[in-house]
Structures are given as structure tokens and as C-alpha cells.
Amino acid sequence: MTPSPSDPSRRLAGQVRRYSHGSRVPDWDRAADLQKAPAVIPDLATTRVSDELREAIEQYMSRYPDRRSAALPALMLAQKVHGWCSPLAIEQVAAVMRLTPGYLSSVATFYDMFETEPKGEHTVYVCTNISCALRGGDAIYEAMVEAAGDDPRMNVRTFECLGACDIAPMASVNGEYVGPLDEADCRQIVDELTSGRPVLEHKRLRDRPSAIDLPMGDGLPTAGRDISNRITASGNDVAGPKDM
Amino acid sequence: MSTLLFYDEIDKPGLASLSTYHDIGGYSMLRKALDMEPQAIIEQLLASNVRGRGGAGFAMGRKASFLPKGDMDKYLVCNADESEPGTFKDRELMQKNPHLLIEGMAIASYAIGASRAYIFIRGEYMHQADVLDAAIAEAREAGFLGDRVMGSDYSLELWVHRGAGAYICGEETALLDALEGKRGNPRLKPPFPAIEGLYQGPTLINNVETLMNVPHILRMGGEKFAEIGTSGSTGTKVVCVSGCVRRPGNYEVELGTPTRDIIYGLAGGPPEGRKIKCWFPGGSSAPVLPGTDEYMDLPFDFESIAEAGSMLGSAAIIIVDDSVPIVDVALKTAKFYRHESCGKCTPCREGTNWTVKMLERIENGQATPMDLDIMASVCDQILGNCLCVLGDAMAMPISSMIKHFREEFEEHIEMARERNGLGAAIPVMNRDERGPDRSAEYSAVGH
Numbered sequence: 001m002t003p004s005p006s007d008p009s010r011r012l013a014g015q016v017r018r019y020s021h022g023s024r025v026p027d028w029d030r031a032a033d034l035q036k037a038p039a040v041i042p043d044l045a046t047t048r049v050s051d052e053l054r055e056a057i058e059q060y061m062s063r064y065p066d067r068r069s070a071a072l073p074a075l076m077l078a079q080k081v082h083g084w085c086s087p088l089a090i091e092q093v094a095a096v097m098r099l100t101p102g103y104l105s106s107v108a109t110f111y112d113m114f115e116t117e118p119k120g121e122h123t124v125y126v127c128t129n130i131s132c133a134l135r136g137g138d139a140i141y142e143a144m145v146e147a148a149g150d151d152p153r154m155n156v157r158t159f160e161c162l163g164a165c166d167i168a169p170m171a172s173v174n175g176e177y178v179g180p181l182d183e184a185d186c187r188q189i190v191d192e193l194t195s196g197r198p199v200l201e202h203k204r205l206r207d208r209p210s211a212i213d214l215p216m217g218d219g220l221p222t223a224g225r226d227i228s229n230r231i232t233a234s235g236n237d238v239a240g241p242k243d244m
Numbered sequence: 245m246s247t248l249l250f251y252d253e254i255d256k257p258g259l260a261s262l263s264t265y266h267d268i269g270g271y272s273m274l275r276k277a278l279d280m281e282p283q284a285i286i287e288q289l290l291a292s293n294v295r296g297r298g299g300a301g302f303a304m305g306r307k308a309s310f311l312p313k314g315d316m317d318k319y320l321v322c323n324a325d326e327s328e329p330g331t332f333k334d335r336e337l338m339q340k341n342p343h344l345l346i347e348g349m350a351i352a353s354y355a356i357g358a359s360r361a362y363i364f365i366r367g368e369y370m371h372q373a374d375v376l377d378a379a380i381a382e383a384r385e386a387g388f389l390g391d392r393v394m395g396s397d398y399s400l401e402l403w404v405h406r407g408a409g410a411y412i413c414g415e416e417t418a419l420l421d422a423l424e425g426k427r428g429n430p431r432l433k434p435p436f437p438a439i440e441g442l443y444q445g446p447t448l449i450n451n452v453e454t455l456m457n458v459p460h461i462l463r464m465g466g467e468k469f470a471e472i473g474t475s476g477s478t479g480t481k482v483v484c485v486s487g488c489v490r491r492p493g494n495y496e497v498e499l500g501t502p503t504r505d506i507i508y509g510l511a512g513g514p515p516e517g518r519k520i521k522c523w524f525p526g527g528s529s530a531p532v533l534p535g536t537d538e539y540m541d542l543p544f545d546f547e548s549i550a551e552a553g554s555m556l557g558s559a560a561i562i563i564v565d566d567s568v569p570i571v572d573v574a575l576k577t578a579k580f581y582r583h584e585s586c587g588k589c590t591p592c593r594e595g596t597n598w599t600v601k602m603l604e605r606i607e608n609g610q611a612t613p614m615d616l617d618i619m620a621s622v623c624d625q626i627l628g629n630c631l632c633v634l635g636d637a638m639a640m641p642i643s644s645m646i647k648h649f650r651e652e653f654e655e656h657i658e659m660a661r662e663r664n665g666l667g668a669a670i671p672v673m674n675r676d677e678r679g680p681d682r683s684a685e686y687s688a689v690g691h
């Protein structure tokens with residue numbers, strides 16, 4: 001039984017996401033299959049990779065003295081095609097870059113922007129780090145989760161400081177920075193995303209003048225400034241992909 | 245009237261395009277540099293005494309002079325990872341004035357003899373990376389990059405490399421691993437990157453803002469540049485002010501400007517009716533300082549902030565006002581470092597995790613004031629015992645919060661215990677009788 005967020009036992013468990021067997025590590029209790037040969041570098045001749053993806057990856061590989069340097073951009077390209085770093089996506093990159101899938105998986109699990117599980121196509125990173133939290137970032141995250149509901153197209157997650165604390169509380173919506181957000185904006189973001197319109201055009205960071213030209217604000221949002229880390233279920237609050 | 249190097253024209257329409265940048269004299273310093281001896285450029289950097297803007301504040305000229313001379317493959321890497329909580333200056337600088345960075349990098353590459361340069365930008369900065377990509381293409385087209393730069397014998401390839409979301413990749417050696425296509429784990433130093441860096445070649449790594457100073461240093465001359473700011477902290481600094489202030493944003497000031505002028509003057513201070521409880525002078529890795537007059541009067545420069553017990557870091561001022569419990573600030577900070585620890589060294593990996601657990605115990609009303617001493621000792625065990633300073637970057641602010649706000653932590657512990665019906669950790673009658681060394685009593689009370 002999954003405890004509800006308010007259940008004290010959940011808080012005591014350190015708010016760490018766990019598998020049903022109680023560990024943070026998947027399949028820790030299963031012995032490795034020693035019969036199985038380790039995955040080798042897939043053969044490009046027998047791996048289906050679109051020409052477009054292959055050429056784009058090769059283009060990146062040519063920028064570095066060592067082709068392995070293209071791992072991050074290549075995985076990002078494959079993630080864009082497949083929606084996440086699926087086994088197929090990894091295999092395709094491995095074939096083009098002549099690396100093992102195991103190597104690429106180890107890279108993909110380190111970085112926060114690689115999705116290692118299938119996710120909705122619209123990615124919303126809500127910043128809940130300190131400067132945003134001081135201006136209501138945690139409440140924005142909750143409002144965003146509520147606005148997204150159970151729409152499978154939405155991938156809403158908390159994120160560490162996105163480098164835009166001047167527009168706190170803020171979010172990165174499919175890569176576009178918007179803020180300062182209020183709770184009503186969350187509904188609008190979801191509506192605009194799902195209907196394919198540009199998102200929150202009047203609050204885009206890219207159009208903002210430097211601070212000295214802006215009027216003095218008068219304060220902070222009054223609600224939702226509780227930064228006591230009530231957020232529990234988000235991907236970012238796990239001890240971290242970098243630990244594994 | 246204070247000098248502005250970056251923000252005087254930052255919102256000039258079209259500044260990000262080559263034609264506008266060229267019209268205001270852009271790339272003339274690259275021209276000048278190509279006619280100089282590389283060593284003469286390094287002399288100018290040394291004379292300017294410009295210190296790194298990325299965090300550690302190491303003199304750029306000295307670092308550049310550490311690179312061996314000779315014909316081996318050398319590299320210049322621009323650190324545009326900018327993930328230190330509270331920092332957002334490089335983002336605005338790169339987006340609005342990308343050619344100044346490219347020109348600075350071309351000059352620095354020529355000075356150290358690098359034929360390849362990379363900008364490692366955090367993956368989340370998609371728009372800024374696109375702007376840079378476009379600017380580099382324009383510059384290459386116009387002959388400021390690529391084969392035979394501006395008709396000289398010098399050739400330079402410059403590329404943008406996008407990260408994928410990991411704070412640790414801002415650490416210079418982890419950044420090099422990420423650039424080599426690996427997991428971003430810091431390397432053991434020495435060898436320092438200046439000797440053995442990217443692909444084992446000598447590598448100069450500098451922050452965006454540091455490199456953007458280079459064309460200005462050539463234009464003014466190192467000695468003239470050194471007249472801006474203070475003798476130990478030369479030049480201007482883009483300060484990122486965020487948190488509980490009326491107008492958060494980037495403000496460029498001369499180093500040594502009184503802190504009060506930045507926080508109250510430029511950023512408007514805390515909202516009506518609130519006082520500053522504490523502030524981080526240089527991103528969340530810097531120890532906090534109280535908001536009292538004594539600290540507001542500090543000149544904002546490397547030395548003064550260090551003397552006051554903190555560090556200038558990336559010059560990201562985060563303001564926390566008196567309505568926010570310090571325990572919440574500590575927990576938020578500690579959780580960030582727990583999440584971002586790369587897991588390579590035990591004190592950092594375990595220490596960040598246990599600090600979070602102990603702070604959560606305080607929140608949940610299960611702690612006693614003795615936990616504060618345990619927490620301080622965990623922080624002590626991290627300091628200086630790790631491969632990189634990410635561990636220290638959690639230990640320092642948390643220790644400073646316990647140091648400056650111990651009373652509030654203790655009250656919070658008692659309050660949370662009472663809320664959870666667990667009873668007082670210290671009997672009320674004893675509270676006023678505690679001597680200066682409290683730890684013995686805490687252990688006697690037990691829990």
C-alpha cells in the first residue's frame with residue numbers, strides 16, 4: 001500500500017522514492033544473469049537508424065578530436081526522436097557512435113535532462129530551488145501538477161535552480177523560460193501547450209529588459225511562501241540519479 | 245559615476261547581431277590582439293589583475309601563464325554551466341551580447357595558443373545556446389573564427405557544447421569529463437587542467453564573465469582596468485540579486501561598492517515591513533551573513549566578504565527575509581547538494597544525505613538540540629575531505645546558519661516537538677541556566 005503524502009510514515013521514510021521491495025535500487029535482490037553476454041556495440045548495418053538522426057550525430061562527432069565527446073548531444077537528439085532515452089534510442093546512438101549501450105546508459109542516468117522512463121511530450125520544469133521557493137515556487141509546482149491533472153501528454157517535474165531567479169517563481173516550458181508565475185498561469189500554460197499555441201508570451205524571459213529598466217516591485221506573493229519542502233513525489237527529490 | 249563595462253548598452257536593439265556589434269567597435273580588439281605577441285596579451289591580463297568570476301576568484305592572468313608553451317594541442321573552455329543557485333548573470337550576458345564572449349574567447353585562445361575552444365553551456369539554456377550558435381556561425385562567416393582568423397596565420401574552431409542538467413558539471417574537471425562524453429565526475433587534482441585538461445592537453449577554463457572582460461582589458465590596457473574597483477578586486481562585477489527583494493535582477497557595479505547600495509539601492513531591499521534575516525553573498529554555496537548594519541556596510545569585493553566569514557563566489561546575492569524560518573532555508577539548501585552530489589566521495593555523498601535527514605528530523609519534531617552539534621560535526625567531517633568542493637559548498641552555508649541562528653534552530657526544535665506531542669527536549673526550568681558550553685547538558689538529557 002502506498003502511503004498518502006500526509007501519512008507520517010511517508011515523511012519519516014525520508015521522502016525518498018522506493019521500489020516495492022523497499023530499496024531505491026531496482027532489482028537489487030535479483031542475481032545478475034551470468035549466462036547473458038554483455039551487450040556489444042550494435043552493428044550499424046543491422047540497426048535501424050534514420051539517416052537524419054545518423055547524420056546529425058555524425059555532424060556532432062566531427063566537432064571533437066574524440067568522437068565520444070558527442071555522447072550528450074547525441075543522446076539529446078535521440079531523446080527528441082523517441083520521447084525518452086528508450087533502449088532503442090540508446091541502441092541507435094550506440095550504433096552510430098560505436099559505443100556500448102551500457103556506456104551510454106551510464107551517461108544518460110547521470111544527467112537530469114535525460115528521461116530514463118517514458119514521459120509526456122510536454123516537459124515543464126518548475127524551479128523549486130531557494131530563490132524561487134522564497135517567492136512561492138513550491139506552490140507553483142503544486143498548482144502546475146493540479147493543472148496538468150492526469151493528462152499523459154504532460155511531464156511536470158521540479159527542477160533545481162534554472163538560472164533565472166530574476167523571474168522567480170519560474171518554469172521552463174519545453175525549454176522556454178517563463179515567469180514570474182502565479183497560480184493562474186499554470187492553468188494557462190497547460191491549455192496553451194495542449195492546444196499547440198505559444199506559451200505565456202507576455203512572460204517570456206527572452207523578451208525581458210535588464211532589471212535596472214524595470215519598475216520597483218512592491219513585494220512578494222503572500223500565499224505559498226512556505227518553503228518547508230512539502231514536495232514529495234517529484235523526480236528531483238530522490239537522492240539522485242548521480243548516486244546510482 | 246560608476247564604470248559600466250557590460251550593462252551600459254546591454255539592451256541596445258540588435259546587439260546580438262554581428263552588424264550592430266561591429267558598428268560599436270566589436271572585433272577591433274581581436275584585430276589588435278592578432279598583431280600582438282601572445283605573451284604580451286598575457287602580460288596585460290596579469291597587469292589587469294582580473295579575478296575569475298565563476299566562483300573561486302583565481303587571477304585569470306596567472307592561470308593563463310601556467311599553461312606550457314609549445315606546439316601541443318591546447319584548449320580553451322568557457323564555463324557557461326551557471327548552475328549555482330541564485331546565479332543568472334552569464335545567461336543575460338550571453339543572450340544579449342554573445343559576440344563579446346566570442347571575441348574574448350578568440351583573444352584568450354590566441355594568447356594561450358589554443359586551436360580549439362568550446363563553450364560548455366548548461367542544457368537548460370536552450371535559447372542562449374541557439375543565440376550563441378547563430379553568433380558563432382556569423383563570426384565564422386565573417387572570418388573572425390575558423391581558418392586564418394582575420395587573414396592572420398592563426399586558426400580557431402569554436403563550438404557550443406550543451407550539457408544535460410547536472411550542477412556538478414560546473415566544477416571544472418567534471419565539466420571536462422562531461423565535455424569528453426562521460427558522466428560528470430570530478431577528477432583528482434593535481435594535475436590541474438592548465439597542465440592536463442581536456443583530452444589530456446593543457447586547458448584554460450574560465451567563466452563567461454571573466455572571458456568577456458578580456459576585450460575590455462585590451463581596449464583600456466591592463467593598468468587602466470586595474471584602476472576600476474579596489475586594488476585586490478579589480479573591475480566591475482555583475483551581481484545577481486534574488487529572493488526577498490523588490491526588484492530582483494542583474495546589476496553591474498564596481499567591485500567594492502557598499503553592499504547596502506546594491507541590496508537596498510539597486511534591488512529595492514526587502515518588501516515593506518520586512519527585515520533581512522540573512523543573505524548569501526555568493527550563491528547558495530557561500531556561508532550566510534546576517535542582515536545587520538555591520539554586514540550591510542561591507543564593501544562588496546572578494547577580500548571584504550572573505551574577511552566577514554563568507555565568500556564572493558559567483559556574486560549571487562540571495563536575500564532571506566525575517567518571515568522565513570532558517571530551518572527551511574537550511575533544508576532547501578542541503579537537499580540541493582544531496583541531489584547534486586556526484587557520489588564519488590563518501591563524506592560528500594553520505595554527509596549531504598545525513599544532513600538532510602537530520603534537518604528533516606528537526607522539522608518532524610524528533611530532534612533534540614544535540615542534533616545541531618552532530619550536524620555541525622558532520623559538516624566538519626566534510627570540509628576539506630572531498631575530491632571537489634561540492635561537499636564543502638553544503639557544509640559551509642549549513643554551519644554558518646547554525647552559527648548565526650542557533651537560538652532559532654533550538655526554538656524550532658522545541659516548537660516542532662511540542663507540535664508533535666513529544667514533549668520538550670530540554671526541561672523549561674533548565675533553559676535559563678545553561679552555561680556557554682551547552683553540549684554536555686544536551687547529552688545528559690538524551691532522547
Ligand SMILES: Cc1cc2nc3c(=O)[nH]c(=O)nc-3n(C[C@H](O)[C@H](O)[C@H](O)COP(=O)(O)O)c2cc1C
Nearest residue numbers: 296297298299323325326327414415416450451454
Ligand atoms: C560544484 C561546483 C560548481 C561550479 N559551478 C560553476 C559554474 O556553474 N560556472 C562557473 O563559471 N564556475 C563554476 N565553478 C567554478 C569552476 O570550477 C572554476 O573555478 C571556474 O569555472 C573557473 O573560471 P574563473 O576562474 O573564470 O572563475 C564551480 C565549482 C564547483 C566546485
Ligand code: SF4
Nearest residue numbers: 586588589592630632
Ligand atoms: S565532493 Fe561530492 S560532488 Fe565532489 S567529487 Fe566528491 S562526491 Fe562528487
Ligand code: FES
Nearest residue numbers: 127132161162164
Ligand atoms: S532558484 Fe529558481 S531559477 Fe534560480
